Amino acid sequence: xxxxxxxxxxxxxxxxxxxxxxxxxxxxxxxxxxxxxxxxxxxxxxxxxxxxxxxxxxxxxxxxxxxxxxxxxxxxxxxxxxxxxxxxxxxxxxxxxxxxxxxxxxxxxxxxxxxxxxxxxxxxxxxxxxxxxxxxxxxxxxxxxxxxxxxxxxxxxxxxxxxxxxxxxxxxxxxxxxxxxxxxxxxxxxxxxxxxxxxxxxxxxxxxxxxxxxxxxxxxxxxxxxxxxxxxxxxxxxxxxxxxxxxxxxxxxxxxxxxxxxxxxxxxxxxxxxxxxxxxxxxxxxxxxxxxxxxxxxxxxxxxxxxxxxxxxxxxxxxxxxxxxxxxxxxxxxxxxxxxxxxxxxxxxxxxxxxxxxxxxxxxxxxxxxxxxxxx
Numbered sequence: 429x430x431x432x433x434x435x436x437x438x439x440x441x442x443x444x445x446x447x448x449x450x451x452x453x454x455x456x457x458x459x460x461x462x463x464x465x466x467x468x469x470x471x472x473x474x475x476x477x478x479x480x481x482x483x484x485x486x487x488x489x490x491x492x493x494x495x496x497x498x499x500x501x502x503x504x505x506x507x508x509x510x511x512x513x514x515x516x517x518x519x520x521x522x523x524x525x526x527x528x529x530x531x532x533x534x535x536x537x538x539x540x541x542x543x544x545x546x547x548x549x550x551x552x553x554x555x556x557x558x559x560x561x562x563x564x565x566x567x568x569x570x571x572x573x574x575x576x577x578x579x580x581x582x583x584x585x586x587x588x589x590x591x592x593x594x595x596x597x598x599x600x601x602x603x604x605x606x607x608x609x610x611x612x613x614x615x616x617x618x619x620x621x622x623x624x625x626x627x628x629x630x631x632x633x634x635x636x637x638x639x640x641x642x643x644x645x646x647x648x649x650x651x652x653x654x655x656x657x658x659x660x661x662x663x664x665x666x667x668x669x670x671x672x673x674x675x676x677x678x679x680x681x682x683x684x685x686x687x688x689x690x691x692x693x694x695x696x697x698x699x700x701x702x703x704x705x706x707x708x709x710x711x712x713x714x715x716x717x718x719x720x721x722x723x724x725x726x727x728x729x730x731x732x733x734x735x736x737x738x739x740x741x742x743x744x745x746x747x748x749x750x751x752x753x754x755x756x757x758x759x760x761x762x763x764x765x766x767x768x769x770x771x772x773x774x775x776x777x778x779x780x781x782x783x784x785x786x787x788x789x790x791x792x793x794x795x796x797x798x799x800x801x802x803x804x
Contacts, residue, residue: 430463430464432466432757433465434466434498435491436499438469439502439503439731440474440475440501440505440736441505441735442502442735442736443500444501446790447500449746450747450794452794453769454753454766460801460802461765463759463762472517474503474507474508477508483517495722496757497756497757498722500518500725501726501746502730519567522560525721525724526718528614528617528718529557529716529718529719530560530714531716532714534555534702535549536548536551536706537549537771540711540774542707543705547683551682552683554685557621557689557690558695558699559614559615559618559690562610563610563692564606564608565693565696568592568607568609569581569606573602574599574602575598576595577597578594579592579596580594581594583609587614615650615654622688629687633664633665633685634665634689635668635674637689638651638670639670640670650691654666654689678698703728709783710741710781711745712727712728712745713726713745713746713751713752714749714752725750726749727745727746727748739789739790741781741790742784742793744774747794748770754766765801766797779793779796781793
């Protein structure tokens with residue numbers, strides 16, 4: 429029997445509630461498909477941080493290196509300054525494990541009402557491949573007041589280390605600055621992943637998203653590398669969209685898109701719009717992928733602290749993220765069974781959480797999906 433060790437991080441707010449349903453579904457489908465999942469739970473969260481001052485520990489990261497995947501609930505808490513948990517846990521995990529792909533399926537499932545007029549499930553079914561470790565999310569910047577000053581900004585990545593020694597001279601007003609960085613290898617590998625995903629899913633078009641008409645250096649560089657990689661896949665059609673234009677076309681003609689590849693910041697923006705056209709954040713999963721290392725899977729929604737403990741959150745995004753995890757581990761049939769069970773529950777419409785117009789509890793949705801699986 430195949431065995432997998434999965435790091436479980438329930439996190440904050442509704443995270444523990446939705447991750448419990450995802451775990452429940454995975455445990456059942458593993459029995460059906462005859463593989464074993466051993467869960468190793470970690471406490472990293474706002475509560476843990478406030479109690480101990482710890483975000484992540486080196487020992488825990490070393491332990492997770494030996495695991496097959498990470499399953500995350502949600503992070504964020506109003507008691508902790510914004511960004512501390514996200515940078516200290518979520519981004520730290522992405523960078524430590526070099527999870528350079530953020531993969532987000534945008535798919536309208538049967539039984540879900542789309543906010544776009546006359547759009548059906550066959551019209552909305554594409555994937556966004558977002559570069560996950562570079563661009564303007566490298567987290568380097570600062571402030572400078574009037575006069576002369578210096579700043580040293582450093583970025584450490586698996587691919588490179590870079591240092592910026594800045595001599596700053598401001599003649600009048602205080603300024604803030606933020607640096608974006610793309611590397612050739614970092615850009616090349618995520619674009620190649622997008623083309624390989626297109627081949628795997630039998631898609632024939634890859635769309636690149638940028639803002640090269642304004643940010644000419646950084647995204648002109650992105651375009652050059654995209655064209656280089658595209659030359660290796662002559663059978664796949666390619667195109668460029670500016671990020672503002674693609675938000676328009678997501679609404680006007682979402683059926684056009686198949687595989688989208690985008691730098692980090694723009695991917696963050698357009699995938700939230702993608703979540704809305706597939707029915708809402710409660711239905712939107714995400715994967716942070718290192719194809720040759722440890723990947724992490726999570727819903728794209730936040731921790732929604734005001735709903736903590738109320739058993740009302742929609743767990744489907746988390747359960748779907750679990751299906752993505754299974755597929756990445758090589759358990760494609762198990763992943764398909766979970767998606768079929770989710771879609772069966774949504775199509776029947778008897779069990780729905782409040783965001784989908786129902787009154788069902790978080791745990792009731794999980795139980796119904798488990799019931800569908802047991803009926804297979």
